[in-house]
Amino acid sequence: MIRAAAGPFAWGAIAFLVVGCVAAPVRDGPSSTSESSGASGPSVQPGSVRFRLGAEGLPADGLWKSTPVLADINRDGFPDLAAHPRLGKGPKVFLGNGQGKWTDSSQGLEMTRSCGGGIQLADVNMDGNLDLVVADHCEGVFVFLGDGKGQWQAVTQGLTSDFSRSKTAMERDEEGFRGAEAVAVGDVNGDGFPDLVVSSSDHGGLTVYLGDGTGRKWTEVKRSGLPYGEEAEPGDVYNGGWAFDLQLMDMNGDGRLDVVASYYTGPRVWRGDGTGHFADQSTGLMKTTLGGIYGRIAVGDLNGDGRPDIVIANNLNGAEAYLQKADGTWQGPIDVMPELKGGAQTVALGDLDGDGKLDVIIGGALSPDPNYEWLPHGLFVRWGDGKGGFSDKPATSLPTLGLEVIWGIKVVDVNGDGRPDIVVGTGGATGKLSGRPGQPGRQKSLPVPNLQVWLNEGPARP
Numbered sequence: 001m002i003r004a005a006a007g008p009f010a011w012g013a014i015a016f017l018v019v020g021c022v023a024a025p026v027r028d029g030p031s032s033t034s035e036s037s038g039a040s041g042p043s044v045q046p047g048s049v050r051f052r053l054g055a056e057g058l059p060a061d062g063l064w065k066s067t068p069v070l071a072d073i074n075r076d077g078f079p080d081l082a083a084h085p086r087l088g089k090g091p092k093v094f095l096g097n098g099q100g101k102w103t104d105s106s107q108g109l110e111m112t113r114s115c116g117g118g119i120q121l122a123d124v125n126m127d128g129n130l131d132l133v134v135a136d137h138c139e140g141v142f143v144f145l146g147d148g149k150g151q152w153q154a155v156t157q158g159l160t161s162d163f164s165r166s167k168t169a170m171e172r173d174e175e176g177f178r179g180a181e182a183v184a185v186g187d188v189n190g191d192g193f194p195d196l197v198v199s200s201s202d203h204g205g206l207t208v209y210l211g212d213g214t215g216r217k218w219t220e221v222k223r224s225g226l227p228y229g230e231e232a233e234p235g236d237v238y239n240g241g242w243a244f245d246l247q248l249m250d251m252n253g254d255g256r257l258d259v260v261a262s263y264y265t266g267p268r269v270w271r272g273d274g275t276g277h278f279a280d281q282s283t284g285l286m287k288t289t290l291g292g293i294y295g296r297i298a299v300g301d302l303n304g305d306g307r308p309d310i311v312i313a314n315n316l317n318g319a320e321a322y323l324q325k326a327d328g329t330w331q332g333p334i335d336v337m338p339e340l341k342g343g344a345q346t347v348a349l350g351d352l353d354g355d356g357k358l359d360v361i362i363g364g365a366l367s368p369d370p371n372y373e374w375l376p377h378g379l380f381v382r383w384g385d386g387k388g389g390f391s392d393k394p395a396t397s398l399p400t401l402g403l404e405v406i407w408g409i410k411v412v413d414v415n416g417d418g419r420p421d422i423v424v425g426t427g428g429a430t431g432k433l434s435g436r437p438g439q440p441g442r443q444k445s446l447p448v449p450n451l452q453v454w455l456n457e458g459p460a461r462p
Contacts, residue, residue, distance in 0.1 A: 048394030049353050049381075051422065051454040054100020054414065058451040063087055063427030065116025065137070067245070067296060067346070067408025068451070070096075070423060073105075073121070073130050074150050079414055080105070083425050083451055084134055086116030091134050095150055098415045100455055105150030113138060116407070117201070118182035118246065124194045125215040135180035137201045140164075143215045155216045161200070161207040162220060163229030168239065169204065177204040177229075177239075186248035186257045189276040197226075197246055197259055204229040205240020206261070208276050225278040226259065226270055238264070238291070245297045251281075251308050252328055260310065262297040265289070267312045267322060269330075284330030285310075285322055296346040296408060300358045303388035311336065311360055313344035319362045323388050336360050336382050336390050342368045345377075350411030350420040352456060357386035361422060363406025374401040375429055375445045379409075379422070379454075398422070398454060402446035404429045419456040426450045 058081075066084035073080040078098035084091040090111035094102035115137035124131045129148035135141055143156035160178040163169055169176045179201030188195045193213040199206050206226040209218035223231060229239040243261035251258040251269055259270040259278055266286040270278035295313035302309040307324040310332075314320055318340035322332035337344075342365025352359045365376035378400030382390035405428045414421040427450045429443070 048396060049459060050397045050457045052397070052457055053448060053452065054421075054455040055102070055449050055451065055453045056100055057102035057104070058094060058449050058453065059092075060449045061427075062450050063116065064425035064451050065407045065427065066091075066119050066425055068410050068423045068425050069119055069121050070410060070412040070414070071121045071130055073146060073148070075148060078416070079412055080150075081423065081451075081453075082119055082121055082132060084116055084119040084136070085114055086137070086427070088114040088116075090114050091119055091132060091144075093132070093150060093152075096414060100415065100453060102453075106152070107150075108152035108154065109144055111136070111139065111142065115139070115179070115201075117180060118184075118199075120183055120185045122185040122194055124185065124211060124213075126193070126213045131215055133183055133185055133196065135183035135198055137179045137181055139180075140178050141180050141183060141196065141198055141209075141218075145215055155214075156218065159198075159209070159218055161198075161204055161229070163204050163207075163239070164200070166229070169229065172203065177202050181242050181244060182246040182261075184246040184248040184259070188248065188257050188272055188274075190256075190274050195276065197248060199243035199246055199261070200229075200240065201242060203239045203241070205232065206243060206246075206259070210276060221276045224276060225280075227263075241265070241291065243268075244295055247297065247299055249299050249308060251299075251324070260297060260299055262294045262312055264291040264294070266294060267297060267310055267320075269310075271328075281328050282330070283328075284325075284332070286320070286333055290316075295344065296348070298347050298349045298360075300349040302358055302384060302386075304357075304386045309388070311347045311349060313347045313362070313364070315343040315345060318344045318364060319347050319360060319382070321360075321388065321390075334388065334390075337362060337364075337380060337392070339392075340364050340366060340380065342366055342376055345406050346409050348409035348411050348422075350422075352381060352411075352420055352422075353383065353459070354419070355386075357384040359383050360390060361409050361411060363403075363409055363424065363426075366400065373444060375404060375443050376401065377403040377406050377426070379403070379406070379424065399446055399448070402444065403448070404445060404450060414453055415455060417456075419458055421456045422452075422454040424452040424454065426452065 063086040065086040070079040118135035132144040141159035144152040181201040182199040196209040205228040208221035227240040245262040256274040319336035320333035344364030346363040379398040
């Protein structure tokens, strides 16, 4: 039996109060909508960027509770796609042909159950082939070694922290806190081998595991400086809590990887010292007592000063941006899309229109009110001005209503045309469902797959 999520789903539970209950998807809706057209069909402004679906072979259903990751797994020159489902039997890999067609290549990725979480592609055993690292919300960390042809071998299964098996953890949960919600891969101690930073799914905080270059052996770092079950922050009843999203980035240009996290109390940055230890560097970032309302996080230079900035999804307030100052402190939040009254679950960054300025792609809802015909979730673009500001024009042909919960967005050039495309993981209809399809009170979803690829076709003709 899959246990209830006490951590990252806390922000989903808050959304339950605002948006409604969770129910099975309904697929009897019309064609996709646009930012300027509501639910009546596409209406693209001259000069705007148009997108079209290129998801042939991807699953129509499923709850894809992860941010999809893309890389060329089989060396054919085209990006391939990996994603991790909740209520499934393990991660899935789909090989791309560069034209929007995808072929399942998941042999060897089977798990007894999967609950969604984080997923990364990286060469953890240094053999030149990409491997798959999965943080599963229920079962912990898994490592699958790839053969470079799309086949996989499990070499690490259910990796969890020492705290998750401690007496303290067992007293609060008979299974312990063995789940993992997010994972980042990178060399944090400078020995040349990929390491892992892992967030627990409920209690237990963040754990650093040092790799030995085989993908099979991981050594837990004690007292890493990150919030942890045995070294929680004052007043932390979650024994370190959780982070819904994690990234390893060099945030201050010192050549050492830092941890950027969507922590349960807000966005956080911990600076790495190059030995696998970290120190908090979050002055100016939002910290809230309403834990669990933050979703995905993205990093990029929003204002052209050469310093990485942060955009984070807030399930109540929408998308927030924070600009990094020269001294490493933070300025914000900047409300990226004030009209997003239903909150945001995920964000991503990419230069969609080729003007050299980062744009923000948001998965969220315009309204918290579920009492209308369409499922409330949609995709939105806010165009960056390169100075830390954002505008709502031009529009796109992306759907702004009728999608299920949007769990993750990745921006990657899928078909090699030089334009970044948008890959989306969705699933789980949020809203009040009643009556029969087509009747008042019955919410509908668009006839699009739950794992989506939106190909960037460039500016639309006037």
